[in-house]
Amino acid sequence: MSLVTAPRLETDRLILRGPEARDAEAMIAFLLDRPRSDGFGGYDHRGDAWRWFALNVGHWHLRGHGYFTIEMKDSGETAGICGIWYPEGWPEPELGWVVFAxxxxxxxxxxAALxxxxxxxxxxGLTTLTSNIVPGNDRSVALAERLxxxxxxxxxxxxxxxxxxxxHPGPDEVSE
Incomplete structure (x- = not known):
């Protein structure tokens, strides 16, 4: 059961849905894997990673959007997160993504990002989006440019x- 009021979005292979309690372990594991998660604000302590998961739930309640859980249609596996992130202190709404190991x-x-x-x-009704990427995250830079x-x-x-x-290109500039 979703912890937030989020739409369920689908693509050919994916379901993007609101976070559920069962998603916490996959997100915590990602956040504790410093080589993979440092560009996303990785953590050294499980409690801090758990608080980030709760932060995303709260973000949905305060902003009406946040990171969706990416679920594989064929297997039900949690593959990552993707969505609109705009916490206090961010310059603008951001389209962000993470794919798990x-x-x-x-x-x-x-x-998922499309x-x-x-x-x-x-x-x-947003008219502009950014993706904020730490230097050295070449895979995210390449994806942002492909988008x-x-x-x-x-x-x-x-x-x-x-x-x-x-x-990102504005709504009148994208075909997908």
Whole structure:
């Protein structure tokens, strides 16, 4: 059962849904894997990672959007998260994504990001989105560019340090 009021979005292979209690372990495992999660604000302690999971639930309640859980239609496995992130201190609404270990290289992040972006523009009425990527996260930079986003500037994020802000094409500029 979802912990938030979130729509259920689908693609050919994926379900994007609100976070459920059963998703906590996969998210905590990702956040505790520092080499994989440092660019996402990785943690050293389980309690801190659990609080991040709760932060996403609260974000949905306060903003009406947040990170969806990416679920594989064929297996029901949790493959990652993707959605619109705009906590206090962020420069603008961000389209963000994370694919968990074992799910890389299958186009899952791109498929989820395209669907989440369409939801942001068509259903939430947003007119602009960014993706904020820490330097060195070459895979996320490549995906942002495949999505049509262009590097606009580098800024200091209070929580993440140096971040590169990529601007996505607006709703009238995307076909998907």
């Amino acid at each position: 074992g799910f890389e290289g299958r186009g899952i992040a791109r498929e 669907r989440a972006r369409r939801h942001a523009y068509e259903d939430l 049509g986003a262009r590097h606009e500037r580098t800024y200091t994020n209070h929580h993440m340090g140096e971040d590169m802000l990529f601007r």
